[in-house]
Amino acid sequence: MRTLLTVFFKEVLDNIRDRRTLVSALLMGPIFGPVLFAFVINLSIDRALDDADSSMDLPVIGQEHAPNLMRFLRSRNIDIVAGPEDIDGAAEAVKTGEHDVVLVIPANFGELLADTVPAKVELFSDEANSQGEKEARRARSALRAYNQQLAAIRLSARGVNPMLLSPINVDAIDVSTPSGRSAMLLGMMSYFFIFALLMGGMYLAIDSTAGERERGSLEPLLSLPVTRDQLILGKIFAACVFMAASLMLSLISFYIVLKFMPLEQLGMTPNFDLGVVLAAFFLLLPFILLGAALMTLVASFTKSYKEAQTWLSAVLIAPTLPILVVSILTLRPQLEFMFVPSLSQHLILVDMVKNEPLNGLHIAISVCSTLFFGALLTWVCARLYRREGLLG
Amino acid sequence: MIRVDRIHKSFGKVHAVRGVSFEAPDGKITGLLGPNGAGKSTTLRVLYTVLKPDEGTASIDGADVVTDSLAARKNIGALPHGAGLYPHLTARENVAYYANLCGIDKSEVDDRVSSIITLLEIEEFADRRTKGFSQGQRTKVSLARALVHDPQNVILDEPTNGLDVMATRSLRRLILKLKDAGRCVLFSSHVMQEVAALCDDICIIANGQVAIDDSIDGIRERTGQSDLEEAFVCAIKMVGEE
Numbered sequence: 168m169r170t171l172l173t174v175f176f177k178e179v180l181d182n183i184r185d186r187r188t189l190v191s192a193l194l195m196g197p198i199f200g201p202v203l204f205a206f207v208i209n210l211s212i213d214r215a216l217d218d219a220d221s222s223m224d225l226p227v228i229g230q231e232h233a234p235n236l237m238r239f240l241r242s243r244n245i246d247i248v249a250g251p252e253d254i255d256g257a258a259e260a261v262k263t264g265e266h267d268v269v270l271v272i273p274a275n276f277g278e279l280l281a282d283t284v285p286a287k288v289e290l291f292s293d294e295a296n297s298q299g300e301k302e303a304r305r306a307r308s309a310l311r312a313y314n315q316q317l318a319a320i321r322l323s324a325r326g327v328n329p330m331l332l333s334p335i336n337v338d339a340i341d342v343s344t345p346s347g348r349s350a351m352l353l354g355m356m357s358y359f360f361i362f363a364l365l366m367g368g369m370y371l372a373i374d375s376t377a378g379e380r381e382r383g384s385l386e387p388l389l390s391l392p393v394t395r396d397q398l399i400l401g402k403i404f405a406a407c408v409f410m411a412a413s414l415m416l417s418l419i420s421f422y423i424v425l426k427f428m429p430l431e432q433l434g435m436t437p438n439f440d441l442g443v444v445l446a447a448f449f450l451l452l453p454f455i456l457l458g459a460a461l462m463t464l465v466a467s468f469t470k471s472y473k474e475a476q477t478w479l480s481a482v483l484i485a486p487t488l489p490i491l492v493v494s495i496l497t498l499r500p501q502l503e504f505m506f507v508p509s510l511s512q513h514l515i516l517v518d519m520v521k522n523e524p525l526n527g528l529h530i531a532i533s534v535c536s537t538l539f540f541g542a543l544l545t546w547v548c549a550r551l552y553r554r555e556g557l558l559g
Numbered sequence: 560m561i562r563v564d565r566i567h568k569s570f571g572k573v574h575a576v577r578g579v580s581f582e583a584p585d586g587k588i589t590g591l592l593g594p595n596g597a598g599k600s601t602t603l604r605v606l607y608t609v610l611k612p613d614e615g616t617a618s619i620d621g622a623d624v625v626t627d628s629l630a631a632r633k634n635i636g637a638l639p640h641g642a643g644l645y646p647h648l649t650a651r652e653n654v655a656y657y658a659n660l661c662g663i664d665k666s667e668v669d670d671r672v673s674s675i676i677t678l679l680e681i682e683e684f685a686d687r688r689t690k691g692f693s694q695g696q697r698t699k700v701s702l703a704r705a706l707v708h709d710p711q712n713v714i715l716d717e718p719t720n721g722l723d724v725m726a727t728r729s730l731r732r733l734i735l736k737l738k739d740a741g742r743c744v745l746f747s748s749h750v751m752q753e754v755a756a757l758c759d760d761i762c763i764i765a766n767g768q769v770a771i772d773d774s775i776d777g778i779r780e781r782t783g784q785s786d787l788e789e790a791f792v793c794a795i796k797m798v799g800e801e
Contacts, residue, residue, distance in 0.1 A: 173659040177648070184647035184688075383643030387705065390607035390637040391660050392629055555610055 170393045174401025178375060179408060188370035192409045196366035197416035200359030201424040212432050223302055226250035228257060229272035233288075236272070236313055243309050254289070261291045267299035268292045268306050283321070354494065356520070357513040360417055360451060361486045365458050367413025368406035369479050372462035375402035377475035386558055399463070399552040403545055406459035414451055418444045438522035446519060450512055453534050456541030457508055464548045467557065489513075505532035508540055560585050560743055561606060561712055566615035568601050575601045577767040578615065583745040583760070585711070588738050590758035591747040594795060598767040599747040600640055603716050606745070607637035619712055636710035640717050642701040646690035650681060650700045653689060654707050661708035671707060678736075679703045680729060695726035702733070713737055715746035719753060731757060751791045763794045770794040 182188040228250040230237055237247050250269050251260045257269040271289040279286035288310070292303035319329035379385040389395065422444050425437060465482055469475040486509035493510060500518070505511040511533035518525055551557070561583040568576040576598040583589035591599045604610040606617055608628040616623060622630035644653050651672060658668045676685045681699050684692070689700060698718060706713065715734075719727045734757060737744050748754050754761055755775055762772040771778055771794045775787070782797075784790040 169662065170660055173656065177645075177656050180652075181645055181647045382646075383639070383641045384645060386604075386609055386639040387637060387642045387657075387701065388660075389609045390632060390635060390639065391657060392632040392662070392708075393660050394629065558609060 170397040171401045171404070174398055175405050175408075178371060178402055178405035182371050182374065182405070182409065185370070185374070188374070188409070191370055192367040192413045193416060196363030196413045197420045200356075200363055200417055201420045204356065204359065204421070205424050205428060208428055208430070212429060222246050223305060224248050225268065225270055225302075225306055226257075226260070226266050227270045227272060228253070229274065229276070232272045232274055232276040239313050239316070240309055243312070245306070245309060257289075257291045261293050261299070264293070264296070264299075267296065267302040270306060280317075354490075354513070354517055356421065357516040358487050358490060359421070360414060360447065360516075361454065361458075361509055361512070362483060363417035364410045364414040364451060364455060365462065365483050365486070368410040368455075368459050368462055369483070371402070371406045371409050372459065373466045373472060373475040373479060375399075375406070376463060376467040377469050378472050380558065381472050389558075395552045396549045399549050400545070403456075403459045403463055403548065406463065407455050410455045410458055411452070414455065415448060418447055437520050439520060443519050447516055450515055450519075450530070450533070453537040453541065454508055454512055457537055457544060460541055460544035460548055464544055464551065467548065467551050500526075500529070502529070502532070505529045506536045508533075508537040511537070560620055561589075561617070561714075561745055563602065563606070563617045564615050566602065566605055566612040566617055568598075568605060568610060568612055575767055576605070576612075579764065579767070579769055580615075581762045581769060581772050583712075583743050585743045586738060586741045587759040588734060588744045588746070588757050590754035590761045591745065591764060592749070592751065592754045592761055592791065593747075593764035594749055597749075597764045599749075599764055600716055601767075602764070603637075603714055603745070603747055604639070607635050607639070607714055608632055609639075633708075634711045636705040636708070636713045638698075638702055638705045638713075638715045638718055640720070642697075644689040644692070644697055644700055644704075647688060649686050649688050650692075650696075650703075651676065651685045653700055654704045657704040658707045663708060671709075675703045675707050679706075679733065694721040695723060698722060698726070698730070702730075706737075710742075712743045713745070715744070717747055717749070719748065719750070727753075751787050755787050763791065765795040765798040768798050770798040 182192075222244045223246065225240065225245050226248050227237070230247060230249075240247060250266070250271075251257050254271055257266075257271055260266045261269055269291040271291070273287060273289075276286050276288065290303065290306060290310070292306075293299045294303075315332075318332065322329045322332070379388070388398065422439060422441065425439050430437065462479055462482055465478050466475040469478055489504075489507050489510035490513045493504065493514075498504075500514040504514055505528075511529070515525065515530060515533060563579060563581050565578045565580050566576055567574070567578055579598065579602050581589070581591075591602065593599050601610065605612050606619065606624060608624045608631055611625055616625070618624065619631040620634045622628075622634065624631045644650075645656070648656065654675060655668055655672045658672055659665075663671055676682055679699050679702060681696070681703060684696055689697065692700070698721075702715075702718070718730060722730065734744055734746070738759075746757075758775070760772070760774055761778060763770040763778070771781060773781060778790050778794065779785055779787070782790040782793040784793050
């Protein structure tokens with residue numbers, strides 16, 4: 168036990184003094200997630216607000232031919248501005264991106280309307296340009312609304328009930344709750360936690376295997392009167408402590424970031440108070456042993472520090488795979504998923520954030536299975552550490 | 560007391576050690592001499608138990624290096640070739656880490672570390688982080704750390720590599736001190752003069768085999784060469800011709 172503690176304290180001290188480890192464990196992981204998250208949320212808030220209320224400019228050629236249409240468009244918060252000289256100019260302006268969309272009204276527009284012949288207008292847009300597409304969609308929907316209004320007036324004038332034109336009235340009802348809507352966006356949050364957690368122990372895992380070998384300090388260490396099991400366990404536990412610290416920091420920084428985010432504007436009220444922060448920490452705690460053992464295991468296969476770094480970057484991504492598959496297939500939480508580490512934590516965390524009742528059995532299975540895999544990998548690590556080939 | 564009995568070790572197709580046997584008694588300095596790639600390091604690595612021999616046995620004070628490796632390691636202080644330190648720890652912390660791992664009583668660790676630091680004359684830089692130490696400083700700290708648990712047997716793999724004259728001299732003085740204290744010192748080198756200056760017994764290894772195992776005078780006599788370097792070359796040729 169003393170050997171294990173000696174190794175543990177030495178690794179902790181050694182890595183606290185190593186700026187690279189410290190930065191990656193206590194800065195990179197915990198800051199990277201929330202910052203990226205805040206960025207994405209703010210972007211989507213901007214977009215959402217953009218769509219609804221903001222006015223848009225619509226260049227129109229031949230405004231004078233359709234004064235009523237112009238008035239209608241203005242009432243829908245669309246500002247009419249002068250367009251290019253002619254049709255060729257319109258196509259050119261849209262192609263070069265000078266305008267996103269241009270409306271062309273021919274001189275005979277009023278005449279055709281009066282004759283109740285379909286009156287043609289032309290709307291130029293670039294479907295390959297996503298911003299332009301949005302504006303075009305808005306212009307199209309405004310024109311459609313004007314079209315329906317005119318149709319209804321014509322029918323009324325001829326004594327026909329305009330209701331005949333809409334036999335079906337579709338009313339879409341969204342049953343998601345504000346917390347539920349948050350879960351979609353906050354779903355990626357659980358990966359940030361796992362990422363921060365793994366980042367926290369990454370350099371320690373490299374240092375204790377490939378790094379120690381490369382430095383030439385492994386061979387004298389192995390010639391000491393201690394068993395290798397105690398050495399590797401001490402190292403894995405030290406990695407666990409760094410991972411736990413990194414996880415806690417990342418949870419807290421998320422908590423702070425969410426406080427300052429105008430999520431209500433997106434119709435979201437995520438359940439992420441201090442109680443959830445603590446619950447999430449304990450939920451992810453079993454994953455720490457798994458992560459530390461996995462990273463140590465992978466690093467001990469590699470020949471050099473650099474190689475270990477390359478491989479461990481892949482390990483950072485590995486826990487996303489089950490989350491990704493389930494998100495893409497939009498599978499509902501099932502009992503079987505709870506056996507899969509990282510996925511089970513993700514699903515339970517999403518439920519927490521949605522403020523839904525938690526399934527005790529699910530949590531128990533998640534904790535037990537993750538601990539089991541962690542213990543298994545730790546054992547494999549210890550076996551590998553006994554190999555002669557360890558010295559490379 | 561170190562005893563090696565016909566050990567063999569192969570790495571894939573390379574048969575690095577082919578039946579090496581020798582003894583290194585207490586109170587004497589035994590030199591393992593041989594050209595590069597002769598199998599010296601492999602032999603020593605078997606002795607400090609990081610490698611297992613394919614055949615043959617070796618023991619440290621009677622403890623077999625394979626079946627009783629923990630007991631064998633208790634009585635060894637090893638300085639592997641190119642041993643590295645922990646750059647973020649001070650020299651003193653590096654030594655104390657090993658003292659704690661060796662199970663030295665907690666109340667005695669500080670005293671023991673201080674006394675070994677004095678013995679090796681490294682007080683001057685003992686409380687500096689070892690990052691950026693010179694080769695000589697590193698070797699001394701590595702040696703201090705290997706000797707901190709006061710082992711009966713000391714195994715040094717090419718300890719003078721990369722050392723300047725002054726550092727080599729002080730290392731030599733230390734090895735003689737260990738001998739006077741009744742320790743068994745086994746060290747490897749590829750420099751004949753260095754081995755001749757220190758050793759009581761010399762075991763010349765070439766091609767993974769023992770060419771000659773004798774005292775300096777014995778080697779001169781058996782090779783018929785009065786010049787030690789010639790004797791060395793002559794002994795190596797003896798193996799090559801077999």
